[in-house]
Amino acid sequence: MRRLLLPSLLRRPLTEAAPAPDDAALREIAAAVDAAARRRLGRSLSIREVDAGSCNGCELEIHALNNPYYDVERFGIRFVASPRHADVLLVTGPVTKNMREALQRTYDATPGPKWVVALGDCARDGGCFAGSYAVAGGASEVVPVDLHIPGCPPPPLQILRGLLALLEQVDRGAKAG
């Protein structure tokens, strides 16, 4: 283990510079984060990820956010195990009819203030699965959505830009408030 740990101490970190927040996401999210909410959140976001029927492609790229290249926790963004601990629900996939109630109950279990981010093309409107007997549609069919991050799946950098836009909005408000 020493042979792995020692070079890690001497080497420059793999973590890359933060990307700029996504402009389109900034515009979309601005209305959803008010000053009161900003004060309460400070500079951190706890995210509960909910797969509402995705193909698992989006989950792979969300996982990548935690690898040393992106290291999402340096921004105060972390993924939590329970909706009770979450500020944000990150919803992927077309919402299948079999998952509809579970998504609704996860939303209800999340304390306010809370936001919903719909990740990937399927979560916007059902994507290529829209119209199936087994699919309810995009995430907004079931819960109110504050921000969309498009892509199939969106690469980690794009997810990060969307989440930073949300965080920046929160931070800007906190200072102003």
Added chain:
Amino acid sequence: MPSLIDLALEGRQVAEQRPWPRTIVEFPVWNFAADQLAEGAWSLSGLWGEPSAVHMALVDEETAQAAVISLACPNRSFPSVGRRHPPALRLERTIRDLFGVEAMGPPDARPWLDHQRWGTRFPLGAPAVPGDPSPYPFLPVEGDSLHQIAVGPVHAGIIEPGHFRFTAGGETVVRLEQRLGYTHKGVEGLMAGADLTRAAQLAGRVSGDSTVAYALAFARAAEAALGIDAPARAIWLGALMAELERLANHLGDIGAICNDASFALMLAHCSVLREDVLRAADTAFGHRLMRDVIVPGGVARDLAADGAAAIRAVVATIRRRFPALVELYDNTASLQDRTVGTGVLTPALARHYAAGGYIGRASGRAFDARRSLAYAPYDDLQFDVPVLTEGDVNARVWVRIREVEQSLSLVEQILDRLPGGALLAPLEASANAGEGMAIVEGFRGDVLAWLRVAGGRIERCHLRDPSWFQWPLLEAAIEGNIVADFPLCNKSFNCSYSGHDL
């Protein structure tokens, strides 16, 4: 022991299916096949329905033959295969849920994918109005001091949804019962009537981590149905992508399994290697997961100009860094303490269920579609199929470590010998109906694609994920282990929810 060819002579052969025969049989031959499966003469590779027929795919591993037998079901019923051969049970429950075609006399008649939420019954057969919803009856459990733990469908991690019902006596799991179907998107319903472009897109979105394997299986089945051959360069590029997908998934999962034993250092290092592979794939093929690159007829885009160099660089990186990680895995007593002897799958069960991928190969089943049903270009490449017999978490990790090494070699061989030429064979929208089947080795195991196409459109397409024959084995492997070891066992299996639920 009868051969599959003998079986094919017992019925009326369907001329259109390629490359393996499909035969329409009567009840006695159907039952005979079920008995042969139960005796272990053949492996069950698929069982799927149509509104008034059922089909069963069989593989004879000794002779490397595959065949499909079909049974007409004018009365919407067929003799249960699951009664004789339990691996067929969930498939039969699915056929009833989707088509309303009933297995006669199955030991388990509960619904499977149908959670009474669709607003209809039998959506792909003759749709019917659903009755009043009733609670799903889990299997009864009796005994002193037993308690139940219900988990899901929304799990604690960033993973797919499914429900696990544990019955535990103290810390020890007495029984695990799975309930799946939460991510059922109705892919086969969307496929019907779709043109090949859209159908290929859907196939590539059945299971995100196996998008290359599914695209390849679908494309090969479509090419077989249309009687066309993809150009040599496309076939080799397809294999290149398949090996990169295998590398990325194996590297990510080896780290994640260790992380489930609270050994985060392996996850950090392995996730860097996984990211390196995805970035090379992005450079080479324009998409990190290489989605929508393989299409019926060949590939939609060529290897980028700097693609080969990027892939060679990542191979060199893995060769340099991976051995130290393997040594760390092997020499960390606290990690070995968690993985050795945990979640044992016996070779007998793995063989009975024809478990594919590293799950089968860690329990002595030496099946790998790349070798056993050798398809191009693997028939022309050098590689080993690592097999172990212990069947525990540790053995599954080691099979994947060895497969990483094999894939690195395959990637280099492919790059060294990549032929030039065309990328895409023209698709002729033949008016004739054609049927095709393909079995392709994804990272998780063998993916089966079967389809019937007419006038350039899909009439019926069935995609069978390897997880169908792996999920039930997780229920067996966890028995007698402690609840806290379930994440470790589950990750070492890493079955697909979306691929299974379809």
